[in-house]
Amino acid sequence: MQDERSKDQVSNFINKCYAQMQQGNIIVAYKGAIDADLIADTLTLIETKLERDVEHSLTRKKIYNVMVECLQNLFHHVDAIPNTGNLNYGIFVLSKLPNGFYIATGNMVNVSKKPVLKQKIDKINSLNKDELKEFYKFVLNNQTFSEKGGGGLGLIDIARKTGSKLNYSFVPFNDSLDFFKLSVILTE
Amino acid sequence: MELLNIEGTPKTPTVNMNPNSGEVEIKGRSIPENSIEFYKPIIDWLDEYSGSPQPSTIVNIQLEYFNTSSSKCILDVFKKLEQLKKNQHDVLINWYYEEDDEDMLEAGEDYESIIKVPFKMIQIVD
Numbered sequence: 249m250q251d252e253r254s255k256d257q258v259s260n261f262i263n264k265c266y267a268q269m270q271q272g273n274i275i276v277a278y279k280g281a282i283d284a285d286l287i288a289d290t291l292t293l294i295e296t297k298l299e300r301d302v303e304h305s306l307t308r309k310k311i312y313n314v315m316v317e318c319l320q321n322l323f324h325h326v327d328a329i330p331n332t333g334n335l336n337y338g339i340f341v342l343s344k345l346p347n348g349f350y351i352a353t354g355n356m357v358n359v360s361k362k363p364v365l366k367q368k369i370d371k372i373n374s375l376n377k378d379e380l381k382e383f384y385k386f387v388l389n390n391q392t393f394s395e396k397g398g399g400g401l402g403l404i405d406i407a408r409k410t411g412s413k414l415n416y417s418f419v420p421f422n423d424s425l426d427f428f429k430l431s432v433i434l435t436e
Numbered sequence: 437m438e439l440l441n442i443e444g445t446p447k448t449p450t451v452n453m454n455p456n457s458g459e460v461e462i463k464g465r466s467i468p469e470n471s472i473e474f475y476k477p478i479i480d481w482l483d484e485y486s487g488s489p490q491p492s493t494i495v496n497i498q499l500e501y502f503n504t505s506s507s508k509c510i511l512d513v514f515k516k517l518e519q520l521k522k523n524q525h526d527v528l529i530n531w532y533y534e535e536d537d538e539d540m541l542e543a544g545e546d547y548e549s550i551i552k553v554p555f556k557m558i559q560i561v562d
Contacts, residue, residue, distance in 0.1 A: 284469055288446075291467075292446070306536055309501070309534075309537065309539075310539065312501065313501055313539070316503050317504060320467075320469060320503060323469065381542070381546070384546065385546050385549065385550060388507060388511055388546070388550070389550050401504035401508070402504045404504075405504045405507075409539055
């Protein structure tokens with residue numbers, strides 16, 4: 249019974265976050281379990297949709313590139329919620345705004361990871377275009393990469409390719425988990 | 437020494453490496469979740485090739501997309517080529533990019549500024 253109740257709590261919480269993250273005309277939006285197959289299938293779907301909805305091929309390419317980084321980031325960094333059968337709940341949204349494209353992801357992160365993540369994003373947001381390029385090259389050339397991912401290159405790359413600040417917030421879920429929301433706007 | 441041929445997939449590039457002609461080609465998309473695994477045979481091949489390379493090695497990189505997980509592996513490939521160059525063998529990296537694709541051109545220039553091997557930036561015009 250307790251298990252059911254906590255599942256409902258998770259659902260309500262995720263639904264609320266999901267509603268807040270919907271903006272503009274939705275091209276693709278998802279909430280639910282995140283796994284490698286889902287990411288691969290979604291990228292195929294996004295490619296088809298962009299082919300149909302976005303005229304300029306370089307814009308399509310840029311959106312696709314940013315989506316790859318966002319979704320793979322999401323896949324690598326989502327933390328499971330206890331009492332849900334350890335589900336990796338995540339959210340992503342791609343939509344069209346009057347001034348460009350909105351790309352958002354959301355996932356649970358352990359609160360212990362929050363300070364490092366926050367520091368990393370604040371640093372990226374403080375850099376201009378040339379400084380970002382230098383920072384990217386520095387991380388590329390000096391950081392050892394894990395099996396998991398690009399050693400933090402993903403966020404730098406998203407900031408570089410979109411030219412957007414990384415908008416983020418941490419929404420407290422419980423004592424050990426925060427819901428981490430990240431969004432960028434790719435202006436056309 | 438053997439040829440290395442890997443057929444491309446929606447997530448990984450086509451790879452052709454020829455020890456007899458000294459030609460290396462990586463073409464397509466490189467967006468696997470785990471790039472280290474994909475690039476391992478390429479790095480291993482270059483290690484073996486470096487033992488008895490051709491006088492001149494030509495490397496053609498024509499990527500449509502690559503993720504940041506691949507970017508480190510591509511740097512590792514280029515570092516092997518840099519070593520070859522350091523050992524007095526000719527190496528040229530042709531970096532292809534689609535017309536007006538500033539992101540891909542810039543990515544090539546990033547590598548060019550890190551790796552001490554001549555790069556040629558080649559725009560693909562439809």
